[in-house]
Amino acid sequence: LVIVLDFGGQYNQLVARRVRECNVYCEIYSYKTDLEKIKEMNPKGIILTGGPNSCYEADSPTYSKELFELGIPVLGLCYGAQLMQHVLGGKVERADVREYGKSHLIVSKENSALFEGVPQESTCWMSHFDYISEIADGFEISSYTKDCPVASCENVEKKLYAIQFHPEVLHTEYGKNMLSNFVMNVCGCAGDWRMDSFVEEQIKAIREKVGDGKVLCALSGGVDSSVAAVLLSKAIGNQLTCVFVDHGLLRKNEGDEVEAVFGPEGHYELNFIRVNAQERYYEKLKGVTEPEAKRKIIGEEFIRVFEEEAKKIGAVDFLVQGTIYPDVVESGLGGESAVIKSHHNVGGLPDYVDFREIIEPLRDLFKDEVRKVGLELGIPEYLVFRQPFPGPGLGIRIIGEVTAEKVRIVQDADAIYREEIANAGLDRSIGQYFAALTNMRSVGVMGDERTYDYAIALRAVNTIDFMTAEAAQIPYEVLNKVMSRIINEVRGVNRVFYDITSKPPGTIEFE
Numbered sequence: 412l413v414i415v416l417d418f419g420g421q422y423n424q425l426v427a428r429r430v431r432e433c434n435v436y437c438e439i440y441s442y443k444t445d446l447e448k449i450k451e452m453n454p455k456g457i458i459l460t461g462g463p464n465s466c467y468e469a470d471s472p473t474y475s476k477e478l479f480e481l482g483i484p485v486l487g488l489c490y491g492a493q494l495m496q497h498v499l500g501g502k503v504e505r506a507d508v509r510e511y512g513k514s515h516l517i518v519s520k521e522n523s524a525l526f527e528g529v530p531q532e533s534t535c536w537m538s539h540f541d542y543i544s545e546i547a548d549g550f551e552i553s554s555y556t557k558d559c560p561v562a563s564c565e566n567v568e569k570k571l572y573a574i575q576f577h578p579e580v581l582h583t584e585y586g587k588n589m590l591s592n593f594v595m596n597v598c599g600c601a602g603d604w605r606m607d608s609f610v611e612e613q614i615k616a617i618r619e620k621v622g623d624g625k626v627l628c629a630l631s632g633g634v635d636s637s638v639a640a641v642l643l644s645k646a647i648g649n650q651l652t653c654v655f656v657d658h659g660l661l662r663k664n665e666g667d668e669v670e671a672v673f674g675p676e677g678h679y680e681l682n683f684i685r686v687n688a689q690e691r692y693y694e695k696l697k698g699v700t701e702p703e704a705k706r707k708i709i710g711e712e713f714i715r716v717f718e719e720e721a722k723k724i725g726a727v728d729f730l731v732q733g734t735i736y737p738d739v740v741e742s743g744l745g746g747e748s749a750v751i752k753s754h755h756n757v758g759g760l761p762d763y764v765d766f767r768e769i770i771e772p773l774r775d776l777f778k779d780e781v782r783k784v785g786l787e788l789g790i791p792e793y794l795v796f797r798q799p800f801p802g803p804g805l806g807i808r809i810i811g812e813v814t815a816e817k818v819r820i821v822q823d824a825d826a827i828y829r830e831e832i833a834n835a836g837l838d839r840s841i842g843q844y845f846a847a848l849t850n851m852r853s854v855g856v857m858g859d860e861r862t863y864d865y866a867i868a869l870r871a872v873n874t875i876d877f878m879t880a881e882a883a884q885i886p887y888e889v890l891n892k893v894m895s896r897i898i899n900e901v902r903g904v905n906r907v908f909y910d911i912t913s914k915p916p917g918t919i920e921f922e
């Protein structure tokens with residue numbers, strides 16, 4: 412185990428991911444975590460993340476000196492590096508200019524364990540105002556850049572390493588080597604944490620926990636709940652019941668696809684219940700145009716439907732949740748990055764369902780790891796690599812009132828868009844893309860006739876964390892083809908827009 416102590420930096424999750432990419436298991440904890448607790452966990456290494464503060468200010472996040480005296484290797488990154496120096500007697504000051512972006516890194520110390528296999532000159536990613544002006548006793552500078560005299564320093568004997576730049580960011584060319592050097596060479600981790608062992612261990616743990624109990628799972632067809640369901644199915648088979656609510660706001664054919672995989676004709680041993688609640692949802696959404704009101708109705712209705720099904724099933728022992736690690740961290744439970752977004756999964760926990768305990772088999776995994784587990788479990792690739800789809804579904808991609816007719820239009824347009832993106836080989840490289848139905852109608856001409864139809868908006872964004880995003884630069888020919896197919900094939904549409912707004916100021920979804 413390697414512990415990442417989070418000081419509120421924007422790349423904290425990235426640090427943990429990079430460590431796991433070395434097949435070393437790691438977890439993120441707040442910098443407020445007690446020293447005693449850290450000792451109990453007995454990690455092989457500790458990484459201190461960056462953060463927005465200045466370590467010399469009185470109320471900035473800090474850690475006691477004892478952390479560096481445990482004999483456990485510590486790597487400080489950015490703020491973490493400055494803090495290490497500050498606490499151990501070095502000096503950190505505000506620089507005249509902020510160093511931000513790519514910098515030319517020069518390794519000046521020979522045989523530094525951290526830079527093994529790293530060329531003497533390479534590119535690193537800097538983002539800081541403060542800098543280490545004097546290193547602490549016992550340390551030696553190991554690299555520098557033009558504007559930063561201490562890009563890294565180390566105390567080999569005490570196994571303390573400080574890096575001012577960000578090795579976790581891909582712009583740091585050899586960043587991954589440096590992190591790997593730290594966890595493997597300095598901390599002596601074995602690097603044998605793998606997905607197949609995760610699957611095996613989870614199945615065993617689930618069997619032990621569940622015994623012959625009954626388990627209920629709300630299946631959305633998204634990656635997380637699908638992988639959780641399959642893991643449970645492999646562990647306990649028919650003791651698992653999955654309820655899949657088709658709210659009529661799914662992508663084209665999605666309901667049937669989910670049923671084909673998980674239903675009686677499908678691949679897995681489990682009880683599958685599909686609830687066709689389309690009409691019910693459309694009825695509730697009639698005349699409602701305000702986005703938050705729509706979201707609320709969709710969420711609440713999900714709870715009602717799920718509740719009714721759960722009542723039919725009766726008491727169960729466990730309820731499965733597809734919670735993944737970023738959910739845990741973002742909800743303020745793991746690291747220090749406060750509550751970034753309140754969890755907007757449909758409706759939240761149904762509090763009336765009669766269950767004893769919650770099972771969250773994916774709680775420790777990142778999204779890409781969930782995908783690996785999915786592949787390991789033999790789940791079809793199109794499900795495993797499905798792009799994120801919001802709980803309220805097409806309800807928030809239809810601006811204004813939702814009707815069955817509008818759902819049909821946006822489903823058809825979206826299916827064409829997805830097909831052409833896949834044909835162009837872009838489906839794995841764009842973060843998220845979809846068609847939305849604007850509430851705008853305009854005049855057009857088709858086959859010599861005047862039309863007065865809807866406009867479709869195409870959205871495609873690239874993003875690391877879905878908190879910020881940029882519009883993807885889709886080749887014009889691809890967009891052109893999508894436009895022409897949508898107008899020719901989807902009744903009720905006579906105009907297509909491509910949305911180039913970034914987030915912020917836009918959001919990814921339209922409502």
Ligand code: XMP
Pocket residue numbers: 755756757799800801802803843877914917918919920921
């Ligand atoms: P926004 O529109 O907030 O979306 O920029 C960011 C990411 O979150 C997804 N999203 C949701 N996911 N329930 C979900 O499960 C929701 O209510 C919801 N709203 C947005 C969105 O698809 C994007 O990936």
